[in-house]
Amino acid sequence: MDFSESPDHRVFRESVREFCKRYVEPVWIEIDESGVIDPDLVRRMAENGIYALTLSEEYSGQGGTFTEAAIAGEELAYHAPALSLAVLFIIQSSWPYVFQLYGSDEARSEVLPEVARGRAAIGIASTEAHGGSDVSDVRLLAVREGDEWVVTGEKSMVSLPGVIESLPWGGGWFTIARTGDPRAKHNTITDFLVLMKRKGVRDGSISFRPWTEIGRKGLDTSVVTFNGTRVPDAFRIGDVNGGFRIAMEGFNLARSMIGAITVGSARWMLDAGREWIKQRVVFGKPIASYQAISFRFADLAKELEAARLLCYKAAWVADKYYVERDGSVDLGDVALYGAMSKLKCAALAVEIGHEVMKWFGGAAYYKETPIVRAWLGALSYVLGAEGTENMMRLIIARRLIGREYV
Ligand SMILES: Cc1cc2nc3c(=O)[nH]c(=O)nc-3n(C[C@H](O)[C@H](O)[C@H](O)COP(=O)(O)OP(=O)(O)OC[C@H]3O[C@@H](n4cnc5c(N)ncnc54)[C@H](O)[C@@H]3O)c2cc1C
Structure with a gap:
C-alpha cells in the first residue's frame, strides 16, 4: 500500500x-x-x-x-x-x-471531438417532476418513425442549456426516454443524445423554463419541454430498451468524481477558516486559541482526510473497472464506492462550510465573505443533484445487505 x-x-x-x-x-x-x-x-x-x-x-x-x-x-x-x-x-x-x-460510430465521430476541444458540452436529462428519485418512472416518450425517433414530454431539472447555447458547437443531453410499455419499468427505457443546435431542434421543438438557482450559478438548470423533437436513430445510445443500465453507468461515474470536487471545495473552506481563526482576535486572543474552535477544526480536518481517501478510492475503483478492465472489480463496486464517496464528501463539505461560517461570525452572512458561495455549491449534491442522500444509502444497502432485503 x-x-x-x-x-x-x-x-x-x-x-x-x-x-x-x-x-x-x-x-x-x-x-x-x-x-x-x-x-x-x-x-x-x-x-x-x-x-x-x-x-x-x-x-x-x-x-x-x-x-x-x-x-x-x-x-x-x-x-x-x-x-x-x-x-x-x-x-x-x-x-x-x-x-x-x-454511442454509434457516426454520432461519436460527429460529437465527441467537439466536446474534447471544449466547443460543446453534454449534460444529462433524466429527472421528471412526477418521478424524482425513481429514474425508472420515465414518461418522456420516444416513438420510432423510420430512421428517426420523435421525442415528446418534459424533464424537470436539466442543467446546462445556457452553457450549451454559449459554446460554439453546442451539444445536448444524454436523454432517458420511454420506448415501450411503462409497466415494464426499467426494461422499456432507451437513451438518446438530443443535440440542441441540430437543425429542427431549435425551431420550437425544445423549449426551456429556467429555474432561479441559489448556488453554483455558472450552471443554469431548466425545465425542458420536448415537443415532437426529432432524433436520428444514429443518436440512440445502446440498444432499444437497454437504456436504464447504461444511464446508471453515467450516474455512477459522475458520483465517483463528485467526492473529489466536494473535497476540493471543503479543503478551500477549511483553509479559509484556519486563516481566519488565527488572525481574528476577540477577548484579547486569536479565536483559534479557544478550544471550542480549535477542537472543532481538528475534528473537521480529520473527517476531511478520511473523506479524501474515500473519494480517491472511488476513482481508483472506476479505473480498475473501466481503464484496467480488472476482473476483480465489477459495476456494482463502481456504484458502491461512487455512492459512498458522494454521500460522505458532499455532506462533509456542507458541514465544514456551516462551521466555518460560524467562525466568521456575522461577516459570513454577507457575500463579501465568499464561504456561503462554496457552501451552496456543495449543498446541491446533498439536496439532489446526481441523486439524493437516501438514494446513495439505497445503493450502498442493496450492495452490502442484498437487494432482496432493501
Ligand atoms: C442543482 C441541481 C442540478 C440538477 N441537474 C440535473 C440535471 O442536469 N439532469 C437531471 O436529470 N436532473 C438534475 N437534477 C435533479 C436531481 O437529479 C433530482 O433532484 C434528484 O434525482 C431527486 O429528485 P427530486 O428532487 O424530485 O426528489 P424526490 O425524489 O422527490 O425526493 C424527495 C426526498 O424524498 C426522499 N426519498 C425519495 N424516495 C425515497 C425512498 N424510496 N426512500 C427514502 N427516501 C426517499 C429523497 O431522498 C429526498 O430526500 C438536478 C438537481 C439539482 C439540485
Whole structure:
C-alpha cells in the first residue's frame, strides 16, 4: 500500500494548480455572480486537458483516467469553490465517456471531438417532476418513425442549456426516454443524445423554463419541454430498451468524481477558516486559541482526510473497472464506492462550510465573505443533484445487505 501520489500525478496536479491560479481563481466569484461561464475559458480548460479528460485520443481527448479526473476536479474546486467549473468538468468526464462506450460510430465521430476541444458540452436529462428519485418512472416518450425517433414530454431539472447555447458547437443531453410499455419499468427505457443546435431542434421543438438557482450559478438548470423533437436513430445510445443500465453507468461515474470536487471545495473552506481563526482576535486572543474552535477544526480536518481517501478510492475503483478492465472489480463496486464517496464528501463539505461560517461570525452572512458561495455549491449534491442522500444509502444497502432485503 502506498498513499503517496505517483510522480506523474504530482506533476499533473501541479499543472492543474498553475492553470487554476492563472485562469480560474481570478474569475470564480464573477462566474458565481453573473451566472455565466466564458466559452473561452472552457476552450482553454480543454486545451489544458481539464475538460472531457477521460475521452479517448481517438476522439481528440486526453485518454485520462478517473483518478486524474479526481485530481483535476479537486484542484478546480479548490480554486473555484462555488463549483460551477468543477461540476462542468466532471459532467464532461462522465456522460460523454458513457456515450463513447455505447454511442454509434457516426454520432461519436460527429460529437465527441467537439466536446474534447471544449466547443460543446453534454449534460444529462433524466429527472421528471412526477418521478424524482425513481429514474425508472420515465414518461418522456420516444416513438420510432423510420430512421428517426420523435421525442415528446418534459424533464424537470436539466442543467446546462445556457452553457450549451454559449459554446460554439453546442451539444445536448444524454436523454432517458420511454420506448415501450411503462409497466415494464426499467426494461422499456432507451437513451438518446438530443443535440440542441441540430437543425429542427431549435425551431420550437425544445423549449426551456429556467429555474432561479441559489448556488453554483455558472450552471443554469431548466425545465425542458420536448415537443415532437426529432432524433436520428444514429443518436440512440445502446440498444432499444437497454437504456436504464447504461444511464446508471453515467450516474455512477459522475458520483465517483463528485467526492473529489466536494473535497476540493471543503479543503478551500477549511483553509479559509484556519486563516481566519488565527488572525481574528476577540477577548484579547486569536479565536483559534479557544478550544471550542480549535477542537472543532481538528475534528473537521480529520473527517476531511478520511473523506479524501474515500473519494480517491472511488476513482481508483472506476479505473480498475473501466481503464484496467480488472476482473476483480465489477459495476456494482463502481456504484458502491461512487455512492459512498458522494454521500460522505458532499455532506462533509456542507458541514465544514456551516462551521466555518460560524467562525466568521456575522461577516459570513454577507457575500463579501465568499464561504456561503462554496457552501451552496456543495449543498446541491446533498439536496439532489446526481441523486439524493437516501438514494446513495439505497445503493450502498442493496450492495452490502442484498437487494432482496432493501
Ligand atoms: C442543482 C441541481 C442540478 C440538477 N441537474 C440535473 C440535471 O442536469 N439532469 C437531471 O436529470 N436532473 C438534475 N437534477 C435533479 C436531481 O437529479 C433530482 O433532484 C434528484 O434525482 C431527486 O429528485 P427530486 O428532487 O424530485 O426528489 P424526490 O425524489 O422527490 O425526493 C424527495 C426526498 O424524498 C426522499 N426519498 C425519495 N424516495 C425515497 C425512498 N424510496 N426512500 C427514502 N427516501 C426517499 C429523497 O431522498 C429526498 O430526500 C438536478 C438537481 C439539482 C439540485
